[in-house]
Amino acid sequence: MRGYLAGVAAFGAAMALAPAANAGVDEVHVGVMAHNICVTNCKNADKEDGPNVEFQVSFDSPSFLNWAGSPQPYILASVNVAGETSFGGVGLEWRWDFAEGWALEPGIGYVIHNGEVDNPFANGTPEAAAFFEEHVLFGSEDLFRTSLGLTRDFEGPLEAQVFFSHLSHGQILGSGRNQGVDQLGVRIGYQFGG
Known part of the structure; x- marks a missing residue:
């Protein structure tokens, strides 16, 4: 429940901040992500349905982050339309232009979610086995989000991205289960002043 409320709060904050281009907002992304697919974490793929709709x-980039390559801070909400794992969070993204109109955008962030953390049934029971087959067990309500976007800039303020993200606690933010989720999709961006 905490993750769901955080996602709703992040979405509301993002919606409130989006028009305020003069308040430091650089760009807004909206996208649709295939949820829980096999990219880096195939053992748990397809346990949850999707897609997720994302708003970021x-x-x-504030000047105090110049030493780190001037990453852009972000806030995001990702809502699963099938009622599976939704999440909201914050993070940093870098932008590396590698050709005319093309860029790579790697990122790292922190999210909280409303998915399953542990199996509520006793180990070895049929109920536990059935629950395990149908649910991703994250092991922590707090997760890291790593991401990579391939961005194509268009004439004017619009851009499009093929976007990948991975959620996991990496045995750092939690203990025990460390099942993660991969997402892959497309996002459309609007650059203020672009």
Whole structure:
């Protein structure tokens, strides 16, 4: 429940901040992501349905992050339309232009979610086995989000991305189960002042 409320709060904050281009908002992304697919974490793929609809607001890089390559802070909400794992969070994204109109955008962030953390049934029971077959067990309500976008800039303020993200606690934010989720999809971006 905490993750769901955080996702709703992040979405509401993002919606409120999006029009405020003069307040440091650099760009807004909206996308549709295939949820829980086999990219880096195939053992748990397809346990959850999807897709997830994502909304992200990215801010101008503050000067105190110049030493780190001037990443852009972001806030995001990702809502699963099938009622599976939704999440909201914050993070940093870098942008590396590698050709005219093309860029790679790697990122790292922190999210909280409303998915399953542990199996509520006793180990070895048929109920536990059935629950395990149908649910991703994240092991922590707090997760890291790593991401990579391939961005194509268009004339004017619009851009399009093929976007990948992975959620996991990496045995750092939690203990025990460390089943993660991969997402892959497309996002459309609007660049303020672009």
